Amino acid sequence: MKLVVDLMGADLGVEEVVNGVCDSFEKTKLNFILVGPKENAQRIINKRNIDHSRIEFIDTNEFIENHDDPVRSLRRKKNASLVLGLEKLNEEGDGFLSTGSTGGLLAGGIFITKRLKNVKRATLATLVPTRSGSQTILVDSGAVVDTKPEMQEQFAVMGSVVAEKYLNKKNPKVYLVNIGAEEGKGDIRTKEVYQLLKNNPNINFCGNIEPRDFLTGKADVIVADGFSGNMMIKSTEGAASVLFSEIKTAVTSSFFSKIGALLLKKSLKKIKDKYDYKKVGAGIFLGLNKPLFKAHGSSDREAIKFAIYKAEELINSNINNTIEERL
């Protein structure tokens, strides 16, 4: 199996991604195609005592940045690591891993990797850290804005497969996000989705969930239309960021609170890291001919190594076959 890895666009630079790939050799059986500045990458790899024949390169310095218009850049930046990498994926890869622009990845997935047969829309399943310590899959989290009920039904099925194969949850609990918990709540679309999910034999549908429970870990999979899903993520980010900024102001308000803050610093930092908005956004782009993995922009080599192991599990699990069977 071959994983194509985009070396560009990571906050910590190319070296960190390459080191993560090398570290993964401890356990992985994957071969790699690395897309980015070859000379840099080669220099790091040469120092490592690993089987160099399992790594190929596509050399480029161009990449799609976070502020680029994703669709336009695909056409204009023909040598962007994402474009070259996804084209290679079509030819001979089994999965694609990137820490770069989410918008770029979505556009590339739609226009280069293309949809699986029978999939109405490809969807971004985002892995959300929760209070309980486990992760919840939010699907769709912003890839599809004008969502139809039948699309959301497919998101639910795909999200449930990921919860099973990627998070190793048995019979994952699937909830529909809504502004009320009881059946019959919500707008017309959400009521229609409710009925579709209730009658779908391929998921363990547990009813509506309110956004209040987004971070509690109650659900394994939360199904949303892309607009609401994205609203929920961005509202949560906003609330967290305002609260931490309030705390920062509060703790400098008196001598005693300054001392208190010093003693608490480590604990608060830990919480902040757990829910850091730069880290929300890790996910899997599903319903395409090959799975695309989005790692956090701020991933370090440890996180890259871990992402490679998880990608390998998912590739080996033949996720697309399962999705096709259950749709």
Add this chain to the structure above:
Amino acid sequence: MKLVVDLMGADLGVEEVVNGVCDSFEKTKLNFILVGPKENAQRIINKRNIDHSRIEFIDTNEFIENHDDPVRSLRRKKNASLVLGLEKLNEEGDGFLSTGSTGGLLAGGIFITKRLKNVKRATLATLVPTRSGSQTILVDSGAVVDTKPEMQEQFAVMGSVVAEKYLNKKNPKVYLVNIGAEEGKGDIRTKEVYQLLKNNPNINFCGNIEPRDFLTGKADVIVADGFSGNMMIKSTEGAASVLFSEIKTAVTSSFFSKIGALLLKKSLKKIKDKYDYKKVGAGIFLGLNKPLFKAHGSSDREAIKFAIYKAEELINSNINNTIEERL
């Protein structure tokens, strides 16, 4: 002018509301119709050195509770304080103030108070505390779930009038909540709303705002469809509640963090109170023949007094005339 005040359903009990009304006599010129247990209320009022002739009563012990189905209760609980109060409002009141069930108030507004001519849908404008210290008006925050673009345009106009008359903001900054900041972002409905707002001469439209900025105080008025608006409030509540619960766990994790927490307790409590979810939900139900004011369920007498002063300002400002002119 006469304000009808619902004495029932307040977390702190009837007495607290009655005391708030009595305290307001310091400054208010309003007369009052109090709806609730007359004997209780009379006992408190008799002890106060105020002009008793300015207070009338409607005696009842029944009320619509938070867990009641709002529409059904309107029909079944004929003697509920909300029902009797809103009927009285139709006859001779100028405004209605309640700390009780929001759902009940919305249903009562629609079926008893009824819509102003030319208003497509009445809307709940919620006052949201922000980082900057000022309040932002979210409109609609959950009263209308299947929102059409023309309805949202009206919400924007009504919200802007409230920002002017109730929060005393000049030329209030109106934003449309969306999943991207640039024009052209979002789903079909939101793009349509954008154009309507952009071309409306009666508001100061400033473009899209992302939910990340919900609590920053950037906007005076945030326009949303009721589904998204409610999602945003509930996501924010959820994030705040999870973060405070994480902090609570974290601070008991070591001896030093326990000491730190003791020293910080006051500051954290202050922040928690500022964004307490029980307190979000204060608002004004707009686009009806008379304005309905929803005070926080947890309001104390001071908050009730303040709510009365603000209601008086709005009643005196003839808000409905302004709304009719600008729609």
